Amino acid sequence: MNGTETFVYTKYVLHRTKFSILLLLQVPAIILSLLIFIFFAKNPTIRQAPHNRALIILLIVNFMQLSLTLPLNLHFYSQGYVSPATPTYCTWWTFIEFTFYVTSEYLMATISVQRHMLVFNSHVLNIRWMRITFHHVPLLFCLTYPMLFYFFVIILYPCDGSQWDYTNNLCGFADCYLVSNKVLGTLDWCINNGLPMLVNAFANLLLVVRVVHQKRRQHRPVTWKQQRRMTIQLFCISSLYLMAWSPCLIVGVVQILGNPTFLAEVQTDYFLDMIYIVCLFLPWICVGLLPELQKWMRVLFGCGPRRNIIGTITQIGTKM
Structure with missing residues:
Protein backbone atom coordinates (compact mmCIF):
# COMPACT_ATOMS: atom_id res chain seq x y z
CA MET A 1 0.00 0.00 0.00
CA ASN A 2 1.13 3.55 -0.67
CA GLY A 3 1.15 6.30 1.96
CA THR A 4 -2.43 7.43 1.33
CA GLU A 5 -3.86 3.91 1.49
CA THR A 6 -1.94 3.22 4.70
CA PHE A 7 -3.28 6.40 6.28
CA VAL A 8 -6.86 5.56 5.31
CA TYR A 9 -6.53 1.99 6.60
CA THR A 10 -5.03 3.19 9.89
CA LYS A 11 -7.90 5.64 10.35
CA TYR A 12 -10.39 2.89 9.58
CA VAL A 13 -8.91 0.56 12.20
CA LEU A 14 -8.77 3.40 14.75
CA HIS A 15 -12.41 4.32 14.15
CA ARG A 16 -13.62 0.73 14.39
CA THR A 17 -11.65 0.21 17.58
CA LYS A 18 -13.12 3.34 19.14
CA PHE A 19 -16.60 2.29 18.05
CA SER A 20 -16.25 -1.14 19.67
CA ILE A 21 -14.83 0.22 22.94
CA LEU A 22 -17.41 3.00 23.28
CA LEU A 23 -20.33 0.70 22.50
CA LEU A 24 -19.04 -1.95 24.90
CA LEU A 25 -18.91 0.62 27.71
CA GLN A 26 -22.04 2.57 26.78
CA VAL A 27 -24.59 -0.22 27.18
CA PRO A 28 -23.78 -1.17 30.82
CA ALA A 29 -23.43 2.54 31.71
CA ILE A 30 -26.97 3.22 30.47
CA ILE A 31 -28.35 0.18 32.32
CA LEU A 32 -26.62 1.20 35.54
CA SER A 33 -27.89 4.76 35.21
CA LEU A 34 -31.47 3.53 34.88
CA LEU A 35 -31.05 1.33 37.95
CA ILE A 36 -29.69 4.29 39.92
CA PHE A 37 -32.69 6.42 38.94
CA ILE A 38 -35.10 3.65 39.96
CA PHE A 39 -33.30 3.33 43.30
CA PHE A 40 -33.59 7.05 44.04
CA ALA A 41 -37.23 7.04 42.94
CA LYS A 42 -38.03 4.24 45.37
CA ASN A 43 -36.07 5.80 48.25
CA PRO A 44 -37.26 9.42 48.76
CA THR A 45 -35.32 9.80 52.02
CA ILE A 46 -32.00 9.08 50.30
CA ARG A 47 -33.03 11.06 47.23
CA GLN A 48 -33.82 14.18 49.27
CA ALA A 49 -30.53 14.14 51.19
CA PRO A 50 -28.72 17.44 50.46
CA HIS A 51 -25.53 15.75 49.27
CA ASN A 52 -27.49 13.59 46.81
CA ARG A 53 -29.61 16.28 45.13
CA ALA A 54 -26.80 17.76 43.06
CA LEU A 55 -25.44 14.28 42.35
CA ILE A 56 -28.79 13.27 40.85
CA ILE A 57 -28.74 16.32 38.56
CA LEU A 58 -25.21 15.42 37.49
CA LEU A 59 -26.33 11.84 36.77
CA ILE A 60 -29.27 13.10 34.69
CA VAL A 61 -26.95 15.27 32.57
CA ASN A 62 -24.57 12.33 32.30
CA PHE A 63 -27.40 10.03 31.18
CA MET A 64 -28.39 12.54 28.48
CA GLN A 65 -24.80 12.46 27.22
CA LEU A 66 -24.90 8.66 27.13
CA SER A 67 -28.22 8.47 25.33
CA LEU A 68 -28.19 11.58 23.09
CA THR A 69 -24.66 12.69 22.19
CA LEU A 70 -22.59 9.52 22.45
CA PRO A 71 -24.72 7.75 19.79
CA LEU A 72 -23.74 10.55 17.37
CA ASN A 73 -20.07 9.81 18.01
CA LEU A 74 -20.72 6.09 17.61
CA HIS A 75 -22.44 6.76 14.30
CA PHE A 76 -19.41 8.70 13.08
CA TYR A 77 -16.94 6.00 14.09
CA SER A 78 -19.08 3.28 12.50
CA GLN A 79 -19.29 5.19 9.20
CA GLY A 80 -15.86 6.83 9.19
CA TYR A 81 -17.32 10.17 8.14
CA VAL A 82 -19.96 12.67 9.26
CA SER A 83 -23.41 11.76 8.03
CA PRO A 84 -25.36 13.77 7.06
CA ALA A 85 -22.48 15.99 5.92
CA THR A 86 -24.28 19.31 6.26
CA PRO A 87 -23.42 22.54 8.12
CA THR A 88 -26.74 22.40 10.00
CA TYR A 89 -26.02 18.94 11.38
CA CYS A 90 -22.51 19.94 12.50
CA THR A 91 -23.76 23.16 14.08
CA TRP A 92 -26.38 21.45 16.24
CA TRP A 93 -24.14 18.48 17.00
CA THR A 94 -21.39 20.68 18.41
CA PHE A 95 -23.93 22.85 20.23
CA ILE A 96 -25.42 19.88 22.06
CA GLU A 97 -22.05 18.25 22.73
CA PHE A 98 -20.34 21.40 24.02
CA THR A 99 -23.35 22.30 26.17
CA PHE A 100 -23.34 18.94 27.92
CA TYR A 101 -19.55 19.03 28.33
CA VAL A 102 -19.53 22.37 30.11
CA THR A 103 -22.73 21.72 32.07
CA SER A 104 -21.18 18.57 33.50
CA GLU A 105 -17.92 20.37 34.31
CA TYR A 106 -19.64 23.28 36.03
CA LEU A 107 -21.88 20.94 38.01
CA MET A 108 -18.85 19.04 39.24
CA ALA A 109 -17.06 22.25 40.24
CA THR A 110 -20.18 23.52 42.03
CA ILE A 111 -20.66 20.24 43.86
CA SER A 112 -17.01 20.39 44.97
CA VAL A 113 -17.51 23.86 46.47
CA GLN A 114 -20.89 23.07 48.00
CA ARG A 115 -19.53 19.96 49.67
CA HIS A 116 -17.52 22.22 52.01
CA MET A 117 -20.79 23.71 53.20
CA LEU A 118 -22.45 20.31 53.60
CA VAL A 119 -19.55 18.89 55.60
CA PHE A 120 -18.73 21.85 57.84
CA ASN A 121 -21.79 24.14 57.83
CA SER A 122 -24.76 21.96 56.94
CA HIS A 123 -27.02 23.92 59.32
CA VAL A 124 -27.11 26.83 56.86
CA LEU A 125 -29.29 24.78 54.52
CA ASN A 126 -32.03 24.90 57.13
CA ILE A 127 -32.41 28.62 56.39
CA ARG A 128 -34.55 29.02 53.30
CA TRP A 129 -32.90 32.06 51.70
CA MET A 130 -29.40 30.63 52.25
CA ARG A 131 -30.45 27.28 50.79
CA ILE A 132 -31.77 29.05 47.69
CA THR A 133 -28.77 31.38 47.39
CA PHE A 134 -25.93 28.94 48.00
CA HIS A 135 -27.45 25.67 46.81
CA HIS A 136 -30.26 26.09 44.28
CA VAL A 137 -29.09 29.19 42.39
CA PRO A 138 -25.56 27.86 41.61
CA LEU A 139 -27.05 24.63 40.28
CA LEU A 140 -29.52 26.59 38.15
CA PHE A 141 -26.62 28.66 36.78
CA CYS A 142 -24.77 25.46 35.82
CA LEU A 143 -27.78 24.30 33.81
CA THR A 144 -28.56 27.58 32.02
CA TYR A 145 -25.23 29.34 31.42
CA PRO A 146 -23.63 26.74 29.06
CA MET A 147 -26.81 26.50 26.99
CA LEU A 148 -27.09 30.27 26.59
CA PHE A 149 -23.38 30.75 25.91
CA TYR A 150 -23.17 28.15 23.15
CA PHE A 151 -26.49 29.22 21.68
CA PHE A 152 -24.98 32.64 21.01
CA VAL A 153 -21.47 31.56 19.92
CA ILE A 154 -22.52 28.51 17.86
CA ILE A 155 -26.12 28.91 16.71
CA LEU A 156 -26.22 32.70 16.28
CA TYR A 157 -22.58 33.31 15.32
CA PRO A 158 -22.42 34.46 11.64
CA CYS A 159 -20.86 31.72 9.54
CA ASP A 160 -21.06 30.34 6.00
CA GLY A 161 -20.53 26.71 7.05
CA SER A 162 -17.56 26.07 4.75
CA GLN A 163 -15.14 25.42 7.61
CA TRP A 164 -16.52 22.05 8.70
CA LEU A 187 -11.85 32.44 26.65
CA ASP A 188 -14.13 29.48 25.99
CA TRP A 189 -11.29 27.01 26.47
CA CYS A 190 -9.98 28.67 29.63
CA ILE A 191 -13.20 29.74 31.38
CA ASN A 192 -15.61 27.01 30.31
CA ASN A 193 -13.18 24.08 30.41
CA GLY A 194 -10.06 25.00 32.36
CA LEU A 195 -11.59 27.04 35.18
CA PRO A 196 -14.06 24.34 36.38
CA MET A 197 -11.24 21.80 36.50
CA LEU A 198 -9.03 24.16 38.54
CA VAL A 199 -11.88 24.86 40.96
CA ASN A 200 -12.60 21.15 41.14
CA ALA A 201 -8.99 20.23 41.96
CA PHE A 202 -8.45 23.04 44.48
CA ALA A 203 -11.79 22.50 46.26
CA ASN A 204 -11.16 18.78 46.67
CA LEU A 205 -7.61 19.24 47.92
CA LEU A 206 -8.78 21.85 50.41
CA LEU A 207 -11.67 19.65 51.53
CA VAL A 208 -9.36 16.73 52.30
CA VAL A 209 -7.05 19.03 54.28
CA ARG A 210 -9.96 20.52 56.24
CA VAL A 211 -11.48 17.11 57.01
CA VAL A 212 -8.17 15.71 58.31
CA HIS A 213 -7.51 18.84 60.37
CA GLN A 214 -11.03 18.94 61.82
CA LYS A 215 -11.03 15.24 62.64
CA ARG A 216 -7.79 15.58 64.61
CA ARG A 217 -9.17 18.54 66.50
CA GLN A 218 -12.58 17.02 67.29
CA HIS A 219 -12.70 13.31 68.06
CA ARG A 220 -16.22 12.41 67.01
CA PRO A 221 -16.13 9.12 65.06
CA VAL A 222 -19.90 8.73 64.76
CA THR A 223 -20.46 12.25 63.43
CA TRP A 224 -17.51 12.09 61.05
CA LYS A 225 -18.49 8.77 59.49
CA GLN A 226 -21.06 10.39 57.17
CA GLN A 227 -18.76 13.31 56.43
CA ARG A 228 -15.95 10.95 55.55
CA ARG A 229 -18.24 9.13 53.13
CA MET A 230 -19.25 12.39 51.45
CA THR A 231 -15.60 13.41 51.14
CA ILE A 232 -14.53 10.09 49.62
CA GLN A 233 -17.48 10.17 47.21
CA LEU A 234 -16.59 13.65 45.99
CA PHE A 235 -12.88 12.87 45.73
CA CYS A 236 -13.48 9.77 43.57
CA ILE A 237 -15.89 11.50 41.18
CA SER A 238 -13.64 14.57 40.90
CA SER A 239 -10.63 12.37 40.17
CA LEU A 240 -12.55 10.85 37.26
CA TYR A 241 -13.09 14.32 35.77
CA LEU A 242 -9.49 15.38 36.30
CA MET A 243 -8.15 12.16 34.75
CA ALA A 244 -10.38 12.52 31.68
CA TRP A 245 -9.92 16.25 31.06
CA SER A 246 -6.33 16.99 32.12
CA PRO A 247 -4.48 15.66 29.02
CA CYS A 248 -6.51 17.64 26.46
CA LEU A 249 -6.57 20.76 28.66
CA ILE A 250 -2.80 20.76 29.12
CA VAL A 251 -2.17 20.25 25.40
CA GLY A 252 -4.75 22.92 24.59
CA VAL A 253 -3.02 25.45 26.84
CA VAL A 254 0.34 24.77 25.16
CA GLN A 255 -1.27 25.20 21.73
CA ILE A 256 -2.92 28.47 22.77
CA LEU A 257 0.30 29.85 24.28
CA GLY A 258 2.17 29.70 20.99
CA ASN A 259 2.62 26.16 19.63
CA PRO A 260 -0.61 25.34 17.73
CA THR A 261 0.80 22.09 16.31
CA PHE A 262 1.91 20.67 19.67
CA LEU A 263 0.64 17.06 19.83
CA ALA A 264 -2.13 18.07 17.43
CA GLU A 265 -2.67 14.58 16.04
CA VAL A 266 -2.55 12.93 19.47
CA GLN A 267 -5.00 15.53 20.76
CA THR A 268 -7.47 14.84 17.96
CA ASP A 269 -7.15 11.06 17.87
CA TYR A 270 -6.87 10.24 21.57
CA PHE A 271 -6.98 12.99 24.20
CA LEU A 272 -10.32 14.48 23.11
CA ASP A 273 -11.88 11.01 23.16
CA MET A 274 -10.73 10.53 26.76
CA ILE A 275 -13.45 13.00 27.77
CA TYR A 276 -15.98 10.21 27.22
CA ILE A 277 -14.45 8.43 30.23
CA VAL A 278 -16.56 10.67 32.47
CA CYS A 279 -20.01 9.70 31.18
CA LEU A 280 -19.03 6.05 30.72
CA PHE A 281 -17.65 5.46 34.21
CA LEU A 282 -19.60 7.91 36.40
CA PRO A 283 -22.48 5.43 36.99
CA TRP A 284 -19.99 2.75 38.07
CA ILE A 285 -18.35 5.09 40.59
CA CYS A 286 -21.74 6.08 42.01
CA VAL A 287 -22.68 2.43 42.49
CA GLY A 288 -19.39 1.77 44.26
CA LEU A 289 -19.83 4.74 46.61
CA LEU A 290 -23.48 4.22 47.64
CA PRO A 291 -23.75 1.23 50.01
CA GLU A 292 -27.54 1.49 50.13
CA LEU A 293 -27.68 1.23 46.35
CA GLN A 294 -25.42 -1.84 46.40
CA LYS A 295 -27.68 -3.58 48.93
CA TRP A 296 -30.76 -2.73 46.86
CA MET A 297 -29.16 -4.11 43.70
CA ARG A 298 -28.10 -7.33 45.44
CA VAL A 299 -31.68 -7.88 46.61
CA LEU A 300 -33.02 -6.93 43.17
CA PHE A 301 -30.88 -9.53 41.41
CA GLY A 302 -31.37 -12.16 44.12
CA CYS A 303 -27.84 -11.93 45.50
CA GLY A 304 -28.78 -10.51 48.88
CA PRO A 305 -29.59 -12.39 52.07
CA ARG A 306 -32.94 -14.08 51.96
CA ARG A 307 -35.45 -13.52 54.69
CA ASN A 308 -36.53 -16.51 56.70
CA ILE A 309 -40.29 -16.74 56.74
CA ILE A 310 -41.49 -18.20 60.03
CA GLY A 311 -45.09 -19.24 60.16
CA THR A 312 -47.42 -21.70 61.85
CA ILE A 313 -48.07 -24.95 60.09
CA THR A 314 -51.46 -26.44 60.85
CA GLN A 315 -51.79 -30.13 60.27
CA ILE A 316 -55.24 -31.33 59.36
CA GLY A 317 -55.93 -34.97 59.70
CA THR A 318 -58.79 -37.37 60.13
CA LYS A 319 -59.45 -39.52 63.16
CA MET A 320 -59.67 -43.15 62.53
Whole structure:
Protein backbone atom coordinates (compact mmCIF):
# COMPACT_ATOMS: atom_id res chain seq x y z
CA MET A 1 0.00 0.00 0.00
CA ASN A 2 1.13 3.55 -0.67
CA GLY A 3 1.15 6.30 1.96
CA THR A 4 -2.43 7.43 1.33
CA GLU A 5 -3.86 3.91 1.49
CA THR A 6 -1.94 3.22 4.70
CA PHE A 7 -3.28 6.40 6.28
CA VAL A 8 -6.86 5.56 5.31
CA TYR A 9 -6.53 1.99 6.60
CA THR A 10 -5.03 3.19 9.89
CA LYS A 11 -7.90 5.64 10.35
CA TYR A 12 -10.39 2.89 9.58
CA VAL A 13 -8.91 0.56 12.20
CA LEU A 14 -8.77 3.40 14.75
CA HIS A 15 -12.41 4.32 14.15
CA ARG A 16 -13.62 0.73 14.39
CA THR A 17 -11.65 0.21 17.58
CA LYS A 18 -13.12 3.34 19.14
CA PHE A 19 -16.60 2.29 18.05
CA SER A 20 -16.25 -1.14 19.67
CA ILE A 21 -14.83 0.22 22.94
CA LEU A 22 -17.41 3.00 23.28
CA LEU A 23 -20.33 0.70 22.50
CA LEU A 24 -19.04 -1.95 24.90
CA LEU A 25 -18.91 0.62 27.71
CA GLN A 26 -22.04 2.57 26.78
CA VAL A 27 -24.59 -0.22 27.18
CA PRO A 28 -23.78 -1.17 30.82
CA ALA A 29 -23.43 2.54 31.71
CA ILE A 30 -26.97 3.22 30.47
CA ILE A 31 -28.35 0.18 32.32
CA LEU A 32 -26.62 1.20 35.54
CA SER A 33 -27.89 4.76 35.21
CA LEU A 34 -31.47 3.53 34.88
CA LEU A 35 -31.05 1.33 37.95
CA ILE A 36 -29.69 4.29 39.92
CA PHE A 37 -32.69 6.42 38.94
CA ILE A 38 -35.10 3.65 39.96
CA PHE A 39 -33.30 3.33 43.30
CA PHE A 40 -33.59 7.05 44.04
CA ALA A 41 -37.23 7.04 42.94
CA LYS A 42 -38.03 4.24 45.37
CA ASN A 43 -36.07 5.80 48.25
CA PRO A 44 -37.26 9.42 48.76
CA THR A 45 -35.32 9.80 52.02
CA ILE A 46 -32.00 9.08 50.30
CA ARG A 47 -33.03 11.06 47.23
CA GLN A 48 -33.82 14.18 49.27
CA ALA A 49 -30.53 14.14 51.19
CA PRO A 50 -28.72 17.44 50.46
CA HIS A 51 -25.53 15.75 49.27
CA ASN A 52 -27.49 13.59 46.81
CA ARG A 53 -29.61 16.28 45.13
CA ALA A 54 -26.80 17.76 43.06
CA LEU A 55 -25.44 14.28 42.35
CA ILE A 56 -28.79 13.27 40.85
CA ILE A 57 -28.74 16.32 38.56
CA LEU A 58 -25.21 15.42 37.49
CA LEU A 59 -26.33 11.84 36.77
CA ILE A 60 -29.27 13.10 34.69
CA VAL A 61 -26.95 15.27 32.57
CA ASN A 62 -24.57 12.33 32.30
CA PHE A 63 -27.40 10.03 31.18
CA MET A 64 -28.39 12.54 28.48
CA GLN A 65 -24.80 12.46 27.22
CA LEU A 66 -24.90 8.66 27.13
CA SER A 67 -28.22 8.47 25.33
CA LEU A 68 -28.19 11.58 23.09
CA THR A 69 -24.66 12.69 22.19
CA LEU A 70 -22.59 9.52 22.45
CA PRO A 71 -24.72 7.75 19.79
CA LEU A 72 -23.74 10.55 17.37
CA ASN A 73 -20.07 9.81 18.01
CA LEU A 74 -20.72 6.09 17.61
CA HIS A 75 -22.44 6.76 14.30
CA PHE A 76 -19.41 8.70 13.08
CA TYR A 77 -16.94 6.00 14.09
CA SER A 78 -19.08 3.28 12.50
CA GLN A 79 -19.29 5.19 9.20
CA GLY A 80 -15.86 6.83 9.19
CA TYR A 81 -17.32 10.17 8.14
CA VAL A 82 -19.96 12.67 9.26
CA SER A 83 -23.41 11.76 8.03
CA PRO A 84 -25.36 13.77 7.06
CA ALA A 85 -22.48 15.99 5.92
CA THR A 86 -24.28 19.31 6.26
CA PRO A 87 -23.42 22.54 8.12
CA THR A 88 -26.74 22.40 10.00
CA TYR A 89 -26.02 18.94 11.38
CA CYS A 90 -22.51 19.94 12.50
CA THR A 91 -23.76 23.16 14.08
CA TRP A 92 -26.38 21.45 16.24
CA TRP A 93 -24.14 18.48 17.00
CA THR A 94 -21.39 20.68 18.41
CA PHE A 95 -23.93 22.85 20.23
CA ILE A 96 -25.42 19.88 22.06
CA GLU A 97 -22.05 18.25 22.73
CA PHE A 98 -20.34 21.40 24.02
CA THR A 99 -23.35 22.30 26.17
CA PHE A 100 -23.34 18.94 27.92
CA TYR A 101 -19.55 19.03 28.33
CA VAL A 102 -19.53 22.37 30.11
CA THR A 103 -22.73 21.72 32.07
CA SER A 104 -21.18 18.57 33.50
CA GLU A 105 -17.92 20.37 34.31
CA TYR A 106 -19.64 23.28 36.03
CA LEU A 107 -21.88 20.94 38.01
CA MET A 108 -18.85 19.04 39.24
CA ALA A 109 -17.06 22.25 40.24
CA THR A 110 -20.18 23.52 42.03
CA ILE A 111 -20.66 20.24 43.86
CA SER A 112 -17.01 20.39 44.97
CA VAL A 113 -17.51 23.86 46.47
CA GLN A 114 -20.89 23.07 48.00
CA ARG A 115 -19.53 19.96 49.67
CA HIS A 116 -17.52 22.22 52.01
CA MET A 117 -20.79 23.71 53.20
CA LEU A 118 -22.45 20.31 53.60
CA VAL A 119 -19.55 18.89 55.60
CA PHE A 120 -18.73 21.85 57.84
CA ASN A 121 -21.79 24.14 57.83
CA SER A 122 -24.76 21.96 56.94
CA HIS A 123 -27.02 23.92 59.32
CA VAL A 124 -27.11 26.83 56.86
CA LEU A 125 -29.29 24.78 54.52
CA ASN A 126 -32.03 24.90 57.13
CA ILE A 127 -32.41 28.62 56.39
CA ARG A 128 -34.55 29.02 53.30
CA TRP A 129 -32.90 32.06 51.70
CA MET A 130 -29.40 30.63 52.25
CA ARG A 131 -30.45 27.28 50.79
CA ILE A 132 -31.77 29.05 47.69
CA THR A 133 -28.77 31.38 47.39
CA PHE A 134 -25.93 28.94 48.00
CA HIS A 135 -27.45 25.67 46.81
CA HIS A 136 -30.26 26.09 44.28
CA VAL A 137 -29.09 29.19 42.39
CA PRO A 138 -25.56 27.86 41.61
CA LEU A 139 -27.05 24.63 40.28
CA LEU A 140 -29.52 26.59 38.15
CA PHE A 141 -26.62 28.66 36.78
CA CYS A 142 -24.77 25.46 35.82
CA LEU A 143 -27.78 24.30 33.81
CA THR A 144 -28.56 27.58 32.02
CA TYR A 145 -25.23 29.34 31.42
CA PRO A 146 -23.63 26.74 29.06
CA MET A 147 -26.81 26.50 26.99
CA LEU A 148 -27.09 30.27 26.59
CA PHE A 149 -23.38 30.75 25.91
CA TYR A 150 -23.17 28.15 23.15
CA PHE A 151 -26.49 29.22 21.68
CA PHE A 152 -24.98 32.64 21.01
CA VAL A 153 -21.47 31.56 19.92
CA ILE A 154 -22.52 28.51 17.86
CA ILE A 155 -26.12 28.91 16.71
CA LEU A 156 -26.22 32.70 16.28
CA TYR A 157 -22.58 33.31 15.32
CA PRO A 158 -22.42 34.46 11.64
CA CYS A 159 -20.86 31.72 9.54
CA ASP A 160 -21.06 30.34 6.00
CA GLY A 161 -20.53 26.71 7.05
CA SER A 162 -17.56 26.07 4.75
CA GLN A 163 -15.14 25.42 7.61
CA TRP A 164 -16.52 22.05 8.70
CA ASP A 165 -14.38 18.92 8.37
CA TYR A 166 -16.65 15.97 7.62
CA THR A 167 -13.83 13.43 7.98
CA ASN A 168 -13.24 14.07 11.70
CA ASN A 169 -15.31 13.51 14.81
CA LEU A 170 -17.53 16.45 15.80
CA CYS A 171 -16.88 17.86 12.33
CA GLY A 172 -13.31 18.71 13.30
CA PHE A 173 -14.35 20.98 16.20
CA ALA A 174 -14.45 23.69 13.52
CA ASP A 175 -17.08 26.06 14.89
CA CYS A 176 -16.69 29.56 13.47
CA TYR A 177 -16.00 31.20 16.82
CA LEU A 178 -13.15 28.74 17.39
CA VAL A 179 -11.72 29.14 13.88
CA SER A 180 -12.07 32.88 13.29
CA ASN A 181 -12.23 34.43 16.76
CA LYS A 182 -9.13 33.48 18.74
CA VAL A 183 -10.06 35.66 21.71
CA LEU A 184 -13.49 34.08 22.11
CA GLY A 185 -12.10 30.61 21.49
CA THR A 186 -9.37 31.09 24.11
CA LEU A 187 -11.85 32.44 26.65
CA ASP A 188 -14.13 29.48 25.99
CA TRP A 189 -11.29 27.01 26.47
CA CYS A 190 -9.98 28.67 29.63
CA ILE A 191 -13.20 29.74 31.38
CA ASN A 192 -15.61 27.01 30.31
CA ASN A 193 -13.18 24.08 30.41
CA GLY A 194 -10.06 25.00 32.36
CA LEU A 195 -11.59 27.04 35.18
CA PRO A 196 -14.06 24.34 36.38
CA MET A 197 -11.24 21.80 36.50
CA LEU A 198 -9.03 24.16 38.54
CA VAL A 199 -11.88 24.86 40.96
CA ASN A 200 -12.60 21.15 41.14
CA ALA A 201 -8.99 20.23 41.96
CA PHE A 202 -8.45 23.04 44.48
CA ALA A 203 -11.79 22.50 46.26
CA ASN A 204 -11.16 18.78 46.67
CA LEU A 205 -7.61 19.24 47.92
CA LEU A 206 -8.78 21.85 50.41
CA LEU A 207 -11.67 19.65 51.53
CA VAL A 208 -9.36 16.73 52.30
CA VAL A 209 -7.05 19.03 54.28
CA ARG A 210 -9.96 20.52 56.24
CA VAL A 211 -11.48 17.11 57.01
CA VAL A 212 -8.17 15.71 58.31
CA HIS A 213 -7.51 18.84 60.37
CA GLN A 214 -11.03 18.94 61.82
CA LYS A 215 -11.03 15.24 62.64
CA ARG A 216 -7.79 15.58 64.61
CA ARG A 217 -9.17 18.54 66.50
CA GLN A 218 -12.58 17.02 67.29
CA HIS A 219 -12.70 13.31 68.06
CA ARG A 220 -16.22 12.41 67.01
CA PRO A 221 -16.13 9.12 65.06
CA VAL A 222 -19.90 8.73 64.76
CA THR A 223 -20.46 12.25 63.43
CA TRP A 224 -17.51 12.09 61.05
CA LYS A 225 -18.49 8.77 59.49
CA GLN A 226 -21.06 10.39 57.17
CA GLN A 227 -18.76 13.31 56.43
CA ARG A 228 -15.95 10.95 55.55
CA ARG A 229 -18.24 9.13 53.13
CA MET A 230 -19.25 12.39 51.45
CA THR A 231 -15.60 13.41 51.14
CA ILE A 232 -14.53 10.09 49.62
CA GLN A 233 -17.48 10.17 47.21
CA LEU A 234 -16.59 13.65 45.99
CA PHE A 235 -12.88 12.87 45.73
CA CYS A 236 -13.48 9.77 43.57
CA ILE A 237 -15.89 11.50 41.18
CA SER A 238 -13.64 14.57 40.90
CA SER A 239 -10.63 12.37 40.17
CA LEU A 240 -12.55 10.85 37.26
CA TYR A 241 -13.09 14.32 35.77
CA LEU A 242 -9.49 15.38 36.30
CA MET A 243 -8.15 12.16 34.75
CA ALA A 244 -10.38 12.52 31.68
CA TRP A 245 -9.92 16.25 31.06
CA SER A 246 -6.33 16.99 32.12
CA PRO A 247 -4.48 15.66 29.02
CA CYS A 248 -6.51 17.64 26.46
CA LEU A 249 -6.57 20.76 28.66
CA ILE A 250 -2.80 20.76 29.12
CA VAL A 251 -2.17 20.25 25.40
CA GLY A 252 -4.75 22.92 24.59
CA VAL A 253 -3.02 25.45 26.84
CA VAL A 254 0.34 24.77 25.16
CA GLN A 255 -1.27 25.20 21.73
CA ILE A 256 -2.92 28.47 22.77
CA LEU A 257 0.30 29.85 24.28
CA GLY A 258 2.17 29.70 20.99
CA ASN A 259 2.62 26.16 19.63
CA PRO A 260 -0.61 25.34 17.73
CA THR A 261 0.80 22.09 16.31
CA PHE A 262 1.91 20.67 19.67
CA LEU A 263 0.64 17.06 19.83
CA ALA A 264 -2.13 18.07 17.43
CA GLU A 265 -2.67 14.58 16.04
CA VAL A 266 -2.55 12.93 19.47
CA GLN A 267 -5.00 15.53 20.76
CA THR A 268 -7.47 14.84 17.96
CA ASP A 269 -7.15 11.06 17.87
CA TYR A 270 -6.87 10.24 21.57
CA PHE A 271 -6.98 12.99 24.20
CA LEU A 272 -10.32 14.48 23.11
CA ASP A 273 -11.88 11.01 23.16
CA MET A 274 -10.73 10.53 26.76
CA ILE A 275 -13.45 13.00 27.77
CA TYR A 276 -15.98 10.21 27.22
CA ILE A 277 -14.45 8.43 30.23
CA VAL A 278 -16.56 10.67 32.47
CA CYS A 279 -20.01 9.70 31.18
CA LEU A 280 -19.03 6.05 30.72
CA PHE A 281 -17.65 5.46 34.21
CA LEU A 282 -19.60 7.91 36.40
CA PRO A 283 -22.48 5.43 36.99
CA TRP A 284 -19.99 2.75 38.07
CA ILE A 285 -18.35 5.09 40.59
CA CYS A 286 -21.74 6.08 42.01
CA VAL A 287 -22.68 2.43 42.49
CA GLY A 288 -19.39 1.77 44.26
CA LEU A 289 -19.83 4.74 46.61
CA LEU A 290 -23.48 4.22 47.64
CA PRO A 291 -23.75 1.23 50.01
CA GLU A 292 -27.54 1.49 50.13
CA LEU A 293 -27.68 1.23 46.35
CA GLN A 294 -25.42 -1.84 46.40
CA LYS A 295 -27.68 -3.58 48.93
CA TRP A 296 -30.76 -2.73 46.86
CA MET A 297 -29.16 -4.11 43.70
CA ARG A 298 -28.10 -7.33 45.44
CA VAL A 299 -31.68 -7.88 46.61
CA LEU A 300 -33.02 -6.93 43.17
CA PHE A 301 -30.88 -9.53 41.41
CA GLY A 302 -31.37 -12.16 44.12
CA CYS A 303 -27.84 -11.93 45.50
CA GLY A 304 -28.78 -10.51 48.88
CA PRO A 305 -29.59 -12.39 52.07
CA ARG A 306 -32.94 -14.08 51.96
CA ARG A 307 -35.45 -13.52 54.69
CA ASN A 308 -36.53 -16.51 56.70
CA ILE A 309 -40.29 -16.74 56.74
CA ILE A 310 -41.49 -18.20 60.03
CA GLY A 311 -45.09 -19.24 60.16
CA THR A 312 -47.42 -21.70 61.85
CA ILE A 313 -48.07 -24.95 60.09
CA THR A 314 -51.46 -26.44 60.85
CA GLN A 315 -51.79 -30.13 60.27
CA ILE A 316 -55.24 -31.33 59.36
CA GLY A 317 -55.93 -34.97 59.70
CA THR A 318 -58.79 -37.37 60.13
CA LYS A 319 -59.45 -39.52 63.16
CA MET A 320 -59.67 -43.15 62.53
